[in-house]
Amino acid sequence: MTTEEQCVSCGERNPAGSAFCVFCGTYLGWDQAGGAPAPGSTPDELHRSAPPSAPAETRPAAPAPPSSAPPSPAPPSSAPPSPAPRAEPPTRTTTRPGPPGTGTCPSCGHVNDASRRFCGRCGHVLVGPAPSTTSGRPTYRARRWWQLWGDPEERAARREYRRSLPRLYRWRRVIVTLAVLVGLVLLLTVLGRDPVGWVKARWYDVRGTTVPVDGVTARATPETGGPPAPNTLVVDADPATAWTITWKAKSPEPACGQGETQGVVVLRWGDPTRVRQLQVDAGLQEGQAERGLEFRPATIDVRYREAGGTGDRECRTLTLRDTADRQTLDLDTEVAVRSLRISVSSVFDSPTPEEDGPVSIRRIVVRSRPA
Incomplete structure (x- = not known):
């Protein structure tokens, strides 16, 4: 007994009983319906054109081919026409979570493997496009300090990122650095040291000035x-x-x-x-x-x-x-x-x-x- 069905579109094997390919969404039940997919059909078109997954005995019979003889006129009847059948509201499918590593189809409630892209019963798309990360503010990816000067695009992104921040955030490092330097100068002055002279002496030491x-x-x-x-x-x-x-x-x-x-x-x-x-x-x-x-x-x-x-x-x-x-x-x-x-x-x-x-x-x- 065959336990798998091979998709005619992508060639992948699907679990037995799947009406749609779980990899590409192609309809697989044409052998039961007696037809074949049209070339170039998309998964949505196949889903709309495919017969419902209801049992065969509940499906309406296909109309008989037209006969060559003209239809005889129906005898007049004095009985009033019967009212059209009242459409029943669609039944609401209760979605139940499946076991770990699986996902439940939000359309029909069928439990599919978490790696599947399409529902095996109704062909509903289970994996949507990746969410876009593009926004008004440029994205910033942290890098090591030795990599900051190697990529011009990274430097441009950092500049744009800093410009997008509020002014207080942009200047807080400068403000903190100046505050530390001023505090250090005041401390050395109180202790009787000459911070300005010390800085000048270190500068002269570096340059060797005499x-x-x-x-x-x-x-x-x-x-x-x-x-x-x-x-x-x-x-x-x-x-x-x-x-x-x-x-x-x-x-x-x-x-x-x-x-x-x-x-x-x-x-x-x-x-x-x-x-x-x-x-x-x-x-x-x-x-x-x-x-x-x-x-x-x-x-x-x-x-x-x-x-x-x-x-x-x-x-x-x-x-x-x-x-x-x-x-x-x-x-x-x-x-x-x-x-x-x-x-x-x-x-x-x-x-x-x-x-x-x-x-x-x-x-x-x-x-x-x-x-």
Whole structure:
């Protein structure tokens, strides 16, 4: 016994007894009705043209074909015509929910599988078109933060979405951010800090901006260890002058801060300042005959102490290049200082490395962050 019926339209198999295909809605009962579907018929046309699902004995008989003989006239009757039968109101079908995973047809009450598109009894459409999500406001689909800049359509949709929001919602983030910044500035001001200066200092740190320290003076200590004497040659703007000492060729290379017997220059200024850079013009100028006959500084030791402090001095060794051009050396004292003690700790070889000779520094510029 056949338990399934194959649809002649889509080829899908349907449960036995189905009057309409549960996949495409094509009428399947033409073999009982004695006809065939018209080509190109839609499910609605097939539903209207198909016979009802009532039992065969209750269906009206098909009219007999017309005969070739003319019909005889009906004898006159004096009886009044019988009244037309009164149409009975359609019976209301009670819809009962089916088992889980099924759906009840809202037209005839037949229980169909939830995946069916058409009712197997009356062909009623069970699955309608997908609801439209288009509205006056553009839809917005959330994305990850790293995907926000990759799709121009997504950025345009976000802009349209923000514009569609009320003004208060659009500006609340800006308002909250400004309120937090103002509160932070007020808090730092109450605590005695300088928030504006801190922000400027961080900006200068990022850009590496420095300016010369004003009012720098120099006093040189000779190799004999005597008291420092004024010596402006290392801080003046004249490239023809220089601070010169005698380098003892046979002296061992000292540790940082221990070579002061070779000569030291002390730079001083007024307000305590955190030093960030030194600019050094090492040796005599190019073109001077004496440059090729002297030692040229290779490293210098820089000693400093926090302003007002009495502890040991910090010492940093800075490396120079063998060039007469100005060299910028990074030096961060990390604390505010008022002076630097600078001495030459090693030199490049001269034509007479076994003999003592002069070593010169034309200029030293102390630099710090802008105030």
